[in-house]
Amino acid sequence: LSLRSSGGARLCIRYRGEPMLELLFSILSSIALVGWVVLIGFPRWDFGRDRLVGLAIPMLFALAYLVLFPPLFFQSPGGYGSIDEVATLLMSDPRIMLAAWLHYLAFDLLIGRIILLEAQRSGVPHWATIPPLVLCFLFGPVGWLTFKGIAFVFRRRRERRESLGG
Numbered sequence: 714l715s716l717r718s719s720g721g722a723r724l725c726i727r728y729r730g731e732p733m734l735e736l737l738f739s740i741l742s743s744i745a746l747v748g749w750v751v752l753i754g755f756p757r758w759d760f761g762r763d764r765l766v767g768l769a770i771p772m773l774f775a776l777a778y779l780v781l782f783p784p785l786f787f788q789s790p791g792g793y794g795s796i797d798e799v800a801t802l803l804m805s806d807p808r809i810m811l812a813a814w815l816h817y818l819a820f821d822l823l824i825g826r827i828i829l830l831e832a833q834r835s836g837v838p839h840w841a842t843i844p845p846l847v848l849c850f851l852f853g854p855v856g857w858l859t860f861k862g863i864a865f866v867f868r869r870r871r872e873r874r875e876s877l878g879g
Contacts, residue, residue, distance in 0.1 A: 734811055741814075744770055752822075756829055766822060770819075774819040781811055781815070782813075786809075789802055789809060821849055821850065824853070824857050825856070835867070837864050842860065845859040
């Protein structure tokens with residue numbers, strides 16, 4: 714992959730045994746980790762939750778995805794028609810695998826933010842959102858599903874207390 718800026722500078726991302734992809738993987742994964750630290754450790758920090766996790770990090774990942782994936786998609790074998798085509802696509806080029814990783818990082822982080830916002834709106838205590846956030850970080854949809862179960866339990870408890878007048 715080769716990009717030229719208006720100043721003539723050139724960014725080359727080589728991939729066969731080259732360290733640049735590993736470096737990008739490490740940097741982008743570390744940035745995602747910062748987002749998760751914000752969600753778990755600083756849940757009431759509006760700037761971190763809304764601007765950093767809700768905008769800046771996903772935007773960075775989207776731009777990196779845009780640079781990595783679309784130029785390679787039409788040149789790579791595979792596709793989306795079957796599991797074999799998807800496997801061929803993902804394994805055809807490590808840059809595509811990195812783009813797929815970015816896809817996971819971005820969307821899991823955004824879902825984590827949604828979990829946090831929904832918890833804050835519905836009165837679920839932060840301590841109860843930490844396990845679903847960790848699960849979302851590690852296993853994506855499992856964290857979201859876990860949060861939905863926890864939110865249901867807290868909603869029922871609140872409704873029961875309200876119906877008893879307390």
